[in-house]
Amino acid sequence: MFTRKPVKLKTWQYIGLGLVGIFAILQLFPIDKTNPTAIPEKDLFAVVDAPVNVKSVIKSACYDCHSYETTYPWYTNLQPFAWSIKDHINHGRKHLNFSEFADYTGEDRSHALEECVEVLQEDEMPIASYKLMHPEARLNDETRQTLITWFQQLRGNGSAH
Numbered sequence: 001m002f003t004r005k006p007v008k009l010k011t012w013q014y015i016g017l018g019l020v021g022i023f024a025i026l027q028l029f030p031i032d033k034t035n036p037t038a039i040p041e042k043d044l045f046a047v048v049d050a051p052v053n054v055k056s057v058i059k060s061a062c063y064d065c066h067s068y069e070t071t072y073p074w075y076t077n078l079q080p081f082a083w084s085i086k087d088h089i090n091h092g093r094k095h096l097n098f099s100e101f102a103d104y105t106g107e108d109r110s111h112a113l114e115e116c117v118e119v120l121q122e123d124e125m126p127i128a129s130y131k132l133m134h135p136e137a138r139l140n141d142e143t144r145q146t147l148i149t150w151f152q153q154l155r156g157n158g159s160a161h
């Protein structure tokens with residue numbers, strides 16, 4: 001009579017199943033994607049004027065982490081990547097929130113603008129992992145310089161106060 005052999009898994013198959021199981025469990029802990037309400041009057045660009053190109057670069061390269069206007073792409077549904085992304089957003093907003101720029105004191109504004117110049121000069125922002133997934137945030141030297149000059153002027157002429 002034909003008897004079926006008991007299924008025997010190899011070690012690597014057990015490990016694979018274990019990893020799939022762990023990955024599945026991580027999916028039970030999604031991130032919170034609700035954005036706090038962004039009040040238009042408090043936004044950086046409500047406080048200061050900017051050329052259209054400057055405004056659009058800052059919005060597309062910085063606003064996902066430094067404002068309440070975050071957009072969450074499909075891979076923010078995948079844990080554990082989403083946790084690290086959410087962490088960046090929380091920390092980013094804490095350091096600098098363009099959606100609350102109107103609430104910053106003159107000193108805070110000046111300091112924020114100075115830091116924007118610094119991180120752009122050092123090419124520290126946008127952070128590398130973000131640029132990996134957002135080609136539009138990979139600033140070329142010319143665009144970076146345009147932003148640096150704009151932030152410097154804004155700080156220098158005191159119009160952000």
Ligand code: HEC
Binds near residue numbers: 130
């Ligand atoms: C993917 C999220 C993300 C993006 C996009 C991003 N930042 Fe940041 N930013 C952060 C995080 C996280 C921090 C906090 C860094 C830390 O804790 O060291 C930060 C910090 C900063 C700071 C404060 C630096 C300091 O030393 O305190 C400035 C200024 C800044 N970012 C400017 C920008 C500008 C300008 C852009 C766009 C050109 C930008 N960031 C894009 C996540 C981001």
